[in-house]
Amino acid sequence: xxxxxxxxxxxxxxxxxxxxxxxxxxxxxxxxxxxxxxxxxxxxxxxxxxxxxxxxxxxxxxxxxxxxxxxxxxxxxxxxxxxxxxxxxxxxxxxxxxxxxxxxxxxxxxxxxxxxxxxxxxxxxxxxxxxxxxxxxxxxxxxxxxxxxxxxxxxxxxxxxxxxxxxxxxxxxxxxxxxxxxxxxxxxxxxxxxxxxxxxxxxxxxxxxxxxxxxxxxxxxxxxxxxxxxxxxxxxxxx
Amino acid sequence: xxxxxxxxxxxxxxxxxxxxxxxxxxxxxxxxxxxxxxxxxxxxxxxxxxxxxxxxxxxxxxxxxxxxxxxxxxxxxxxxxxxxxxxxxxxxxxxxxxxxxxxxxxxxxxxxxxxxxxxxxxxxxxxxxxxxxxxxxxxxxxxxxxxxxxxxxxxxxxxxxxxxxxxxxxxxxxxxxxxxxxxxxxxxxxxxxxxxxxxxxxxxxxxxxxxxxxxxxxxxxxxxxxxxxxxxxxxxxxxxxxxxxxxxxxxxxxxxxxxxxxxxxxxxxxxxxxxxxxxxxxxxxxxxxxxxx
Numbered sequence: 001x002x003x004x005x006x007x008x009x010x011x012x013x014x015x016x017x018x019x020x021x022x023x024x025x026x027x028x029x030x031x032x033x034x035x036x037x038x039x040x041x042x043x044x045x046x047x048x049x050x051x052x053x054x055x056x057x058x059x060x061x062x063x064x065x066x067x068x069x070x071x072x073x074x075x076x077x078x079x080x081x082x083x084x085x086x087x088x089x090x091x092x093x094x095x096x097x098x099x100x101x102x103x104x105x106x107x108x109x110x111x112x113x114x115x116x117x118x119x120x121x122x123x124x125x126x127x128x129x130x131x132x133x134x135x136x137x138x139x140x141x142x143x144x145x146x147x148x149x150x151x152x153x154x155x156x157x158x159x160x161x162x163x164x165x166x167x168x169x170x171x172x173x174x175x176x177x178x179x180x181x182x183x184x185x186x187x188x189x190x191x192x193x194x195x196x197x198x199x200x201x202x203x204x205x206x207x208x209x210x211x212x213x214x215x216x217x218x219x220x221x222x223x224x225x226x227x228x229x230x231x232x233x234x235x236x237x238x239x
Numbered sequence: 240x241x242x243x244x245x246x247x248x249x250x251x252x253x254x255x256x257x258x259x260x261x262x263x264x265x266x267x268x269x270x271x272x273x274x275x276x277x278x279x280x281x282x283x284x285x286x287x288x289x290x291x292x293x294x295x296x297x298x299x300x301x302x303x304x305x306x307x308x309x310x311x312x313x314x315x316x317x318x319x320x321x322x323x324x325x326x327x328x329x330x331x332x333x334x335x336x337x338x339x340x341x342x343x344x345x346x347x348x349x350x351x352x353x354x355x356x357x358x359x360x361x362x363x364x365x366x367x368x369x370x371x372x373x374x375x376x377x378x379x380x381x382x383x384x385x386x387x388x389x390x391x392x393x394x395x396x397x398x399x400x401x402x403x404x405x406x407x408x409x410x411x412x413x414x415x416x417x418x419x420x421x422x423x424x425x426x427x428x429x430x431x432x433x434x435x436x437x438x439x440x441x442x443x444x445x446x447x448x449x450x451x452x453x454x455x456x457x458x459x460x461x462x463x464x465x466x467x468x469x470x471x472x473x474x475x476x477x478x479x480x481x482x483x484x485x486x487x488x489x490x491x492x493x494x495x496x497x498x499x500x501x502x503x504x505x506x507x508x509x510x511x512x513x514x515x516x517x518x519x520x521x522x523x524x525x526x527x528x529x530x531x532x
Contacts, residue, residue, distance in 0.1 A: 048424050070423040086421040088414050099414050102407055103426035154425070 001026050001189040002047070002078075002158045007056035007066070009046045016042045017213045020056070024158065024189040029180065030218075031200045032193045033235055034210030040193045041083050043210065044160045047191075048080050049073045060158060075107040079156025083163050083193075085147040089136030093127055096135050096146055100153025110155030120152040123179050141172035148179065158189045165199065177203055197235060201225050209234040244378035249500035250493065255385045255454070257492020258392030259447045263465050264472035264488050265399060265481070266443030272479025273416040273436045276330065276340045280347035281444055282466025284322055288314050288445025289457035290355055293364045307369035307453070314449050315442040322441030326434050335433070348462075355459040363461075368453035388450045395446060396485060403481065412436055416479065464508075468495065471511050475518050477528025486526060 007020040016039050024030045032040045045051045047058050049070035058066040060076040074080070079100075088096050097120065101113045110116050121128050124145040130138060135146055144164055151159060161180070165173040180203060184190060194200050200207060204221040211234055224230055240248075267281045291314040296306035325347055333339040372383030403409035414422040415432045423429050447465070448457075455461065472491050476483030491511050498507035518525060 050420055050424060069428075071426050071428050074424060074426040080421075080424045082421060082424065086418055088417045088421070090417050091410075091413060095410060095413075098407075098410060099422075099425050099427070102410070106426050150425070 001061060002191065003057075003059040004043075004047060005057045005059065007043075007046055007053045007058065009042065009051050009053040009056075011051065015213070016051075017046060017053075020046075020210075020213065020215045022191075022208050022215055022218070024191050026157070026189050027184055027187040028205045029184055029190045029192055029203055031204040031207045031221075032191070032210050033197070033200060033207050033231075035235060038210040039213040040210050041162055042213075044080070044082075044162050044191070044193060047073070047160060048078060074103045074154055074156075077107065077109060077154075077157035079151035079154055079159045081147045081151050081159070081161045081164055083166070085143050087135040087143055087147055087150070089134070091135055092132055093135055093138070093146055094131040096150050097121075097127075097131075097153050100150040104154035107154060113153075116153050116155055119155075120149040123152070123182065124149050141168050141175075144168060144172070144176060148176070152183075156188065158191065159183060160191045162193045163195060164192075165194065165196070173199070197231060240378060244376075245500075246497070247376075248379060248381075249497045251381060251385070252500055253493035253496020255388050256496045257489045258389040259451050260465070260468050260472060260492040260495075261485050261488035262392050262395050262450070263444050263447035264469040264476075265396065265484050266440035266447075267469040268473045268476070268479060268481070268484040269399075269412075269443070270437055270440035271473065273412050274335060274433050275337065276335060276437070277337070277344070278437075278440065279341060279344040279466070280325075280351060281344075281440070281469060282462030282464075283348050283351040284318050284441035284462075285444040285448045285465045286355065286457075286459060286462035287321065287351055288318050288448035289366075289452045289455075289461060290359050290459070291317050291445070292449040292452045293366050293457040294359075296366050297364075303367035304369040307366065307449075310366065310452075311446070311449050315445040318445035319438040319442040323434050323438035326437040330433075330437070331430070352459060352462070359457075359459060361459065363456035363458040365456045366452035382454075384453055388454070391450055392447075395443075399443070400481060408435075467508070468492075468511065471515050473525075474515050475525055477525025480525065480527040483525055483527030 002024045004020060004022045007017050008015065010016040020043055022030065032043065034040055042051060046053050049065060049068060049072065053066050056066060057064045060078060063076055065073050065076050088099065097117055101117055104110055104116055105113060126142060127145055127149055130142065135143065138146060148164065164176055180190060180192070201221060201224060206218050206220055207224055208218045209216040216234065219230060263285055267278060270276055270278050292310035295310040295313050299306050299309055329343050330340060333343055368384040370384060373380045374383050374386065403412065411427045411432055414427055415429050419429055468491060472484060472487040475491065476487030495507045495511060498510060
């Protein structure tokens with residue numbers, strides 16, 4: 001579904017990703033694991049076209065989106081839940097969702113807007129009571145739900161989530177995990193950046209280790225559960 | 240004339256000025272709010288709007304009402320096209336760098352001003368008002384056209400408010416304003432939005448100018464005061480805040496009109512500028528502006 005082939009990219013003269021590759025299938029969760037600054041967030045931004053790669057390809061269902069302008073990525077079915085949520089804090093919850101719906105309409109994806117919206121709200125019913133509230137006034141967990149719901153409004157075939165559980169309460173983390181699992185059942189390809197190793201082991205199908213901007217090995221999550229020693233090598237001790 | 244009626248007259252003059260100022264300043268506020276571009280050439284788009292209005296009405300030579308209506312449509316379109324082209328040719332090339340855009344728009348200011356001087360000349364030329372209706376109050380008669388200006392400006396503001404808050408294009412503009420990168424991740428063509436916002440900002444200035452030409456004459460230096468007052472309004476109201484812009488335009492426009500009638504226009508400008516200084520000291524984000532995070 002999503003294939004990244006030998007991507008090189010960086011900010012200005014600083015190269016962040018080198019020969020970075022990955023592949024995610026429909027109905028699969030691939031987790032990126034690595035130390036801070038390893039290039040996980042940059043990898044997601046590069047896939048979304050927000051950081052222009054200097055070499056390599058980003059194939060979504062066979063189409064290379066790496067050379068297209070950033071606003072083309074969502075039109076090919078890429079949904080993005082950025083680090084720190086990045087909601088339009090001044091806009092209402094409904095307007096934030098509307099932005100996702102607009103992207104879906106442009107892409108001509110999925111069903112009618114109303115159905116996509118109901119679908120996203122069905123996963124996070126609490127948002128329905130907050131539709132007219134300013135997004136910036138929601139609690140942290142609700143903001144994260146909104147960030148995910150906004151991305152779901154375009155009915156993505158690939159969903160990129162950058163640390164969706166950062167700083168949330170356990171109950172909220174569990175809810176978000178359930179939703180991500182539900183999306184996997186709906187055959188969405190999911191690329192997840194997550195710091196907490198225990199969470200990764202519970203949810204991932206495969207884990208890709210990222211080190212110094214390079215994609216290292218991809219390991220089945222099951223194997224990692226059996227051999228936690230592998231973890232030490234890439235994410236260090238203490239996890 | 241007694242003080243009461245005299246004050247009423249001054250207030251009505253102030254209200255007309257406030258109405259035109261609100262429309263013009265809204266354009267400046269929109270451009271700054273969405274694009275973070277300080278458009279020093281805004282006053283020249285205003286002047287261009289007035290000059291084109293004169294040109295359209297005198298070229299058509301039809302009934303004043305028809306000519307005015309044509310100017311009201313044609314002038315903003317031409318000014319919008321020029322502004323859009325300038326945005327594509329200049330501002331995109333300098334990547335909206337804050338310092339560079341100020342210098343670039345100063346350049347635009349002189350290019351537009353001198354181009355108008357070379358073609359239109361140094362004369363001030365009037366546009367005939369679309370109708371000659373006078374409202375007779377017990378103390379004095381008042382131009383019906385001036386009241387029309389207030390009404391038209393109010394309608395324009397409502398239209399802009401509606402467009403910004405109730406349409407998808409407006410939502411795209413606001414999303415771009417708050418988070419450019421995330422907007423792009425949701426298929427919002429930020430470059431097109433920028434071009435459009437710059438053009439719409441200039442069109443609002445042109446609309447304000449078309450409304451004003453039957454009262455004031457079109458002249459190649461007429462853009463200075465509106466630029467200064469627009470900046471004052473935008474700073475007092477809070478950058479990028481629609482409500483603040485309208486409220487500050489009413490305050491500044493009214494006080495400008497009233498003080499000009501009773502004392503002198505220069506004193507009015509001094510007081511307005513002083514007000515900006517006080518706002519910057521005590522409430523730097525403006526009356527309705529968001530405090531930067």
